[in-house]
Amino acid sequence: MEAKGLLLIVFHYVINIIILARVSGATVTATTCGSTRIVSQADADALSGCATVTGDIVLATNAAGNISLTGVEIVDGSITAESCLHVADTSPVVAIPYIFNGNYSDYTGNNCTGLASLAGPTLSSISQALNLSNLPGLTSVSFPKLTSVAGQVLLYGLPSLENLTVPHLASAESFHLVYAQELQRLDLNALRNVTGTFEIQTVGLTYNGGDDAFSISLDQAVSSFIIGGIPKVRGFQLVASYAGLVEVQGNGFLEFVYWLAGDYNRVGTLSVSGCGNLVLSSMAVDTFIVNDNTISELNLGGIQTIKTLRIQNNRQLINLDLPSIPPVLGFGLLPSWQNLEISGNPLLQSALIPYNNPPIQNLSSMIFTGPFDYTWFTKKFAVEKVWGQTLVASTDPGFNCSYLDKLRANGTLAGIYTCQGTTASMPASSSSTSAGHRLAASGICSWLWSP
Ligand SMILES: *[C@@H]1O[C@H](CO)[C@@H](O)[C@H](O)[C@H]1NC(C)=O
Numbered sequence: 496m497e498a499k500g501l502l503l504i505v506f507h508y509v510i511n512i513i514i515l516a517r518v519s520g521a522t523v524t525a526t527t528c529g530s531t532r533i534v535s536q537a538d539a540d541a542l543s544g545c546a547t548v549t550g551d552i553v554l555a556t557n558a559a560g561n562i563s564l565t566g567v568e569i570v571d572g573s574i575t576a577e578s579c580l581h582v583a584d585t586s587p588v589v590a591i592p593y594i595f596n597g598n599y600s601d602y603t604g605n606n607c608t609g610l611a612s613l614a615g616p617t618l619s620s621i622s623q624a625l626n627l628s629n630l631p632g633l634t635s636v637s638f639p640k641l642t643s644v645a646g647q648v649l650l651y652g653l654p655s656l657e658n659l660t661v662p663h664l665a666s667a668e669s670f671h672l673v674y675a676q677e678l679q680r681l682d683l684n685a686l687r688n689v690t691g692t693f694e695i696q697t698v699g700l701t702y703n704g705g706d707d708a709f710s711i712s713l714d715q716a717v718s719s720f721i722i723g724g725i726p727k728v729r730g731f732q733l734v735a736s737y738a739g740l741v742e743v744q745g746n747g748f749l750e751f752v753y754w755l756a757g758d759y760n761r762v763g764t765l766s767v768s769g770c771g772n773l774v775l776s777s778m779a780v781d782t783f784i785v786n787d788n789t790i791s792e793l794n795l796g797g798i799q800t801i802k803t804l805r806i807q808n809n810r811q812l813i814n815l816d817l818p819s820i821p822p823v824l825g826f827g828l829l830p831s832w833q834n835l836e837i838s839g840n841p842l843l844q845s846a847l848i849p850y851n852n853p854p855i856q857n858l859s860s861m862i863f864t865g866p867f868d869y870t871w872f873t874k875k876f877a878v879e880k881v882w883g884q885t886l887v888a889s890t891d892p893g894f895n896c897s898y899l900d901k902l903r904a905n906g907t908l909a910g911i912y913t914c915q916g917t918t919a920s921m922p923a924s925s926s927s928t929s930a931g932h933r934l935a936a937s938g939i940c941s942w943l944w945s946p
């Protein structure tokens with residue numbers, strides 16, 4: 496009797512366990528391996544059996560402390576954190592996404608400091624975005640096995656971030672690290688494929704001396720590469736195949752080394768400021784702006800087909816080698832300049848610009864201001880045609896406009912012409928290309944500007 500009763504009890508107990516297991520088993524597959532909002536480590540632990548999470552992992556604003564997503568290998572979705580900062584409603588400009596600008600008074604808190612740290616020790620890939628932004632308390636992000644983020648990596652407004660560990664990250668649609676002033680070191684040596692934007696701005700990164708400059712080597716084309724707000728970095732090297740935009744704002748002493756490698760050695764816009772040295776491989780550039788650097792020597796000998804070249808306000812620039820005509824290939828690779836500006840470089844003496852530069856032909860604008868002499872136009876550049884603006888202002892006391900006035904008189908300088916402060920505008924009808932051609936060809940002189 497006693498044994499039978501015991502068996503019955505055991506039987507009921509077993510049945511109950513089976514029923515419970517079925518119910519909870521169904522619950523597990525339905526919620527924990529899908530989209531999950533994480534408030535505590537317990538929520539993260541509930542994912543530990545999910546090698547693949549199909550859905551988004553959202554870190555809640557009240558997910559304080561250290562969260563580790565142990566066990567998760569693939570997130571087929573995104574990992575995002577809810578923001579702890581909002582731009583105050585009174586702010587004149589509401590930026591989207593809200594980007595921490597280093598000044599808390601522009602923001603109203605979301606009554607949280609958010610995460611202290613996030614780790615994914617087993618995570619290898621994310622099929623959408625990794626967005627950890629606007630988290631004032633986040634000190635550490637560690638994904639030691641992460642290789643691929645198919646969407647954007649957005650790390651904006653992380654004023655406490657000390658460690659970002661993504662040593663094997665090879666591919667991301669874009670990579671943004673902005674406002675992370677406590678971040679001292681960063682290893683992105685595995686990163687090879689960023690097709691969108693690569694951006695590092697306003698970070699505490701330090702340079703460790705020797706050859707230990709930051710180096711980013713991208714095998715694939717990158718649409719934009721932007722670095723700025725890096726007060727301590729001494730060297731930054733970029734290797735890329737094609738780049739739409741490369742924008743570098745150095746700190747006054749940054750050495751920027753840029754190797755454009757691959758079959759298509761072209762950059763759309765290359766804009767460099769705040770650099771102490773600039774080293775460029777051979778490349779074709781459409782728009783090249785070198786503004787406000789501490790560079791003393793600038794060698795553009797390997798650069799081809801610059802459409803717009805502006806060398807402005809480089810107060811220590813002494814030596815300038817402009818793109819030259821390749822001796823072997825000859826005329827085929829003449830720089831097809833459209834806008835040429837060399838201005839505000841007070842030490843750039845005319846003697847240090849080499850002779851026999853490519854002819855200035857068919858330009859939209861030509862702006863030269865600074866300490867250059869007469870030979871710039873008689874010997875260094877053969878000025879053949881400027882359709883648009885010509886602005887020339889030399890600080891050399893021996894300079895006069897007589898040669899340029901001749902070019903003005905015979906139709907070579909066809910647009911608005913200003914030499915040493917004297918401006919002469921063309922009648923509107925004469926400044927068009929066809930009118931210029933017709934007048935130059937027929938030798939009609941009635942429209943000539945006379946000094
Ligand atoms: C998070 O981890 C850090 C370092 O491991 C520790 O100092 C801190 O107390 C942890 N925070 C919480 C809320 O557990």
Ligand SMILES: *[C@@H]1O[C@H](CO)[C@@H](O)[C@H](O)[C@H]1NC(C)=O
Binds near residue numbers: 592593627649
């Ligand atoms: C990233 O997260 C922030 C919240 O911190 C949000 O405002 C922003 O819209 C998100 N960006 C994207 C592209 O999801």
Ligand SMILES: *[C@@H]1O[C@H](CO)[C@@H](O)[C@H](O)[C@H]1NC(C)=O
Binds near residue numbers: 600601
């Ligand atoms: C922060 O922003 C406030 C309001 O916009 C401004 O008054 C203040 O000067 C700023 N502080 C810093 C350090 O930029």
Ligand SMILES: *[C@@H]1O[C@H](CO)[C@@H](O)[C@H](O)[C@H]1NC(C)=O
Binds near residue numbers: 606
């Ligand atoms: C903000 O957090 C504090 C402390 O946790 C709480 O007392 C307060 O009610 C919260 N305020 C809002 C608006 O949620």
Ligand SMILES: *[C@@H]1O[C@H](CO)[C@@H](O)[C@H](O)[C@H]1NC(C)=O
Binds near residue numbers: 658
């Ligand atoms: C960052 O990494 C360093 C070196 O590994 C370590 O000493 C420090 O505690 C880490 N800081 C955080 C917030 O995890």
Ligand SMILES: *[C@@H]1O[C@H](CO)[C@@H](O)[C@H](O)[C@H]1NC(C)=O
Binds near residue numbers: 666688690715
């Ligand atoms: C580079 O990443 C993009 C997605 O961002 C992907 O479509 C492409 O196949 C990757 N290319 C290589 C060579 O890995």
Ligand SMILES: *[C@@H]1O[C@H](CO)[C@@H](O)[C@H](O)[C@H]1NC(C)=O
Binds near residue numbers: 833857859
């Ligand atoms: C002159 O430049 C214009 C545009 O800047 C271009 O369309 C035209 O083809 C050029 N002409 C020659 C002869 O290079």
Ligand SMILES: *[C@@H]1O[C@H](CO)[C@@H](O)[C@H](O)[C@H]1NC(C)=O
Binds near residue numbers: 869893894895896897
């Ligand atoms: C202008 O400068 C050139 C070269 O120094 C000189 O030969 C010429 O006589 C000067 N012309 C005038 C009008 O001063």
Ligand SMILES: *[C@@H]1O[C@H](CO)[C@@H](O)[C@H](O)[C@H]1NC(C)=O
Binds near residue numbers: 906907935
């Ligand atoms: C204009 O004058 C310059 C200098 O004398 C000369 O080299 C050029 O051939 C002239 N161009 C035309 C169209 O007459």
